[in-house]
Amino acid sequence: MDNTEDFTLSDEEEEITADTVLKTLQTAWQNERLAPEILPHCNDMVECMLGQIQHMERNINKLPKTDLRACIHKMELSRIKFIICNYLKIRLNKIEKYCIPIINEEKQRIESGTNYLTPAEYKYAQEYLLNMESHLKSVVLNKVPSNMQAFDMGKMAVYPNLHSHVFLKAKESVNGVVLEDLYGDQDEEIDLEEGSQHILQYKPIADLVKNGKVHLI
Structure with missing residues (x-):
């Protein structure tokens, strides 16, 4: 069969x-x-x-x-x-x-036609943010003094840690990957050979993951 x-x-x-x-x-x-x-x-x-x-x-x-x-x-x-x-x-x-930054970034991507979310995911994200904001206003803020009820939703944003380390394998050779020195100005440039495996910060190889030149393992 x-x-x-x-x-x-x-x-x-x-x-x-x-x-x-x-x-x-x-x-x-x-x-x-x-x-x-x-x-x-x-x-x-x-x-x-x-x-x-x-x-x-x-x-x-x-x-x-x-x-x-x-x-x-x-x-x-x-x-x-x-x-x-x-x-x-x-x-x-x-x-x-990461609802808030995802929505903000997705708005820009939609304009350029490079959206990361499906229409259903984008709708879900918007509804989730509205529900979260409504909950804060109706349940949480009503219990605090009126002079403390003003808040900026943007300040509640949680961002992914793009500097976290990941384990990856190169699917093809990639030259000139720049590794940022977070504590100084000693950036390092490395080449990835096809089939090689590395532990690196995610941010320098983020685009390589998205275009399929490396994959995470």
Whole structure:
């Protein structure tokens, strides 16, 4: 029984296999888990994989319940579903934690057409911020003196720590990565060889993660 099929991504009009989609989604999930900031969404890959899940479920239902292949394919389905659910959950957790800076940055990205969030995620972020602000005004601030009720929502912003260290592997050679010296002016420039592994601050390699030249491990 063949559980794979080809997909066509609307933006690129390029046929890719289900195995390629899954591998891409696994990398996106791993990067999202390990990156301190929210990364550009992979909604096309999620949608493709959801379609593949339906295809696999139809094929599994055609097999006898005693067929060992059905058990194996169900285990694989559970693994794929976990990756998708956990990937989306991690993104929502980041949206809730870093809601204010994410919304502010996303407004600029939308204008330039480089948005990181899906429309649904952006709507969720806006609603979450409104609910949080409403809660503070109606529950918290009502209990303090009137001269202390004014507040700036922006001051409550929590930002991801882009200077945290991450473990990465170079998928291709990259020259001239500048490592910022946080305690002086002794910046260092290094080259990443294909297949090499490093522990570095996230900020200098953030763009390399997003364009797929390195991935987090």
